[in-house]
Each structure stands twice: as C-alpha cells, then as structure tokens.
Amino acid sequence: MVRCSNNLVGILNFVVFLLSVPILAGGIWLSQKGSTECERFLDKPVIALGVFLMVVAIAGLIGSCCRVTWLLWTYLFVMFLLILLVFSITVFAFVVTNKGAGETVSGKGYKEYRLGDYSNWLQNRVNDDKNWNKIRSCLVDSKVCSKLEAKLVDVPVTNFYQEHLTALQSGCCKPSDQCGFNYNSATNWTKTAVTHPNQDCQLWDNAPDKLCFDCQSCKAGLLDNVKSAWKKVAVVNIIFLVFLIIVYSVGCCALRNNRRDGSYSRTYGYKP
Known part of the structure; x- marks a missing residue:
C-alpha cells in the first residue's frame, strides 16, 4: 500500500x-x-x-x-x-x-539619514571602499537621481521641501539641510562660502554622476532601504x-x- x-x-x-x-x-x-x-x-x-x-x-x-x-x-x-x-x-x-531610522526635518516633507544610527555590521559593509564602489555604480546606473530631477523639473523650492523623498533620494540626490545651500533644482544646488561641520557638505557636486553618492547620508539612505x-x-x-x-x-x-x-x-x- x-x-x-x-x-x-x-x-x-x-x-x-x-x-x-x-x-x-x-x-x-x-x-x-x-x-x-x-x-x-x-x-x-x-x-x-x-x-x-x-x-x-x-x-x-x-x-x-x-x-x-x-x-x-x-x-x-x-x-x-x-x-x-x-x-x-x-x-x-x-x-x-x-537600529536606525530617518530623522524628521522641521517644515520638510522628507527625512534625513545618518550613518551612525545603523548597526555596526551594516556600517562596516558600506564603509568598505570596494563594496561601496560597486554599490555606487549601481545607484548611478539606476538613475535614481535623474528620475527625481525629471519628476521635479521647474518645481519651486517651497514645493520641493514638501516632497516625500525616498531614503535614497534624500541621502544621495540632495545636500543635507545643514549645509544651507541655495536651491536651483532638485539635484542642482549652489554652495555657500560658510564652513560646515557636516563633511557631506564638502563632498556635494552638481555633476549627475557625483551629487552626494560619496556622502555618509547616501550610505545611510541605502542602509534604510536594506533595513x-x-x-x-x-x-x-x-x-x-x-x-x-x-x-x-x-x-x-x-x-x-x-x-x-x-x-x-x-x-x-x-x-x-
């Protein structure tokens, strides 16, 4: 049987x-x-x-x-x-x-992300240059910031600040609010002459393949997605x-x- x-x-x-x-x-x-x-x-x-x-x-x-x-x-x-x-x-x-969560920014529709808020194991993965170079290449290829720029073309700064950006868009496609840069478009900002304690401010570049892809905030945004x-x-x-x-x-x-x-x-x- x-x-x-x-x-x-x-x-x-x-x-x-x-x-x-x-x-x-x-x-x-x-x-x-x-x-x-x-x-x-x-x-x-x-x-x-x-x-x-x-x-x-x-x-x-x-x-x-x-x-x-x-x-x-x-x-x-x-x-x-x-x-x-x-x-x-x-x-x-x-x-x-x-561990880890985005921080609400007063008067803004999006959150900002800090790498130190996430677990040490995850931080070590993205702080490894070899790993990050591969991830960075993928982020550029995915056109996450190009799509944001196309979506918000000609949007005034007041409207931009009310946008609900994703963790990657907030961390990689714009400078931190602490930098105090002047808004031109979603991915184009004019640097000010003020010295900023946030090192990400010095790394910002308006070039589409640079932006804030090397910033700690971009790594934190990625980790929030991973989480x-x-x-x-x-x-x-x-x-x-x-x-x-x-x-x-x-x-x-x-x-x-x-x-x-x-x-x-x-x-x-x-x-x-």
Missing part, C-alpha cells in the same frame, strides 16, 4: 521542482540579458538557488516515491541544514536591522521556515515507512 506521507512528500517536492524551473530560467536570463553590472551580479546566486532547489526536489521525489532510503536520508539531512540556515539568517536579519527590505525578507523566511519544518516532518514519516517496508521485504519477501 502506498503510504500517505510518501505521496505527500512527492507532491510537495514536485511543487518545489516546478518553482525551481522559473528561478533557474530567470538566473540564466539575467546572465545573458542583464544590461548593467548590478543586474548581472544577481545571476550566479539565482542560478545556484535554482539548481539547488531542483536537485533537492528530485532527491525528495525519488527517495519518497521510489522508496530509495539512502537518498531520502540525504534529502532529510540537507533539509535539516537548510532549516538551520534559514533560521540563522532570519535571526541575523532581525538583529542587524533593529526595510530585510525585515520583509525575514517575515517571508518565517513562513518558509514553517513550510520547511512541515516538509521535514512529513519526510521523516516517509523515511520511517521506507525502513518499515524494507523490513517487511526482508522478512516476507515482498513490500506491502
């Missing part, structure tokens, strides 16, 4: 196999069609994830449906490691994103973790069935 748990493991892994196909295809598409370094940077992790899910799903399918006990053992071992990995990543994500994204990913990870635990539990039942059927086969010469 075909065991219910074996069938359920087979069905769940067939679904995982189907999901792995578009993931793998997406990674291959990125490697071939990615127009920027940032897009191509994602291709290898996506391909690796697709291949991993496909191999694990196939192992689960064969191990449960064909009663290959050693393959099911391997499948459950990998699943156990995956559960530990997802759990660790989820805890880590909550720990490193528990928001990681919190969402952590919630998804919790749901995924519950799914993995259910699959693992059902897989353990299927393994027990395989071993029991193997015992019957050796004793009576047939499988029930």
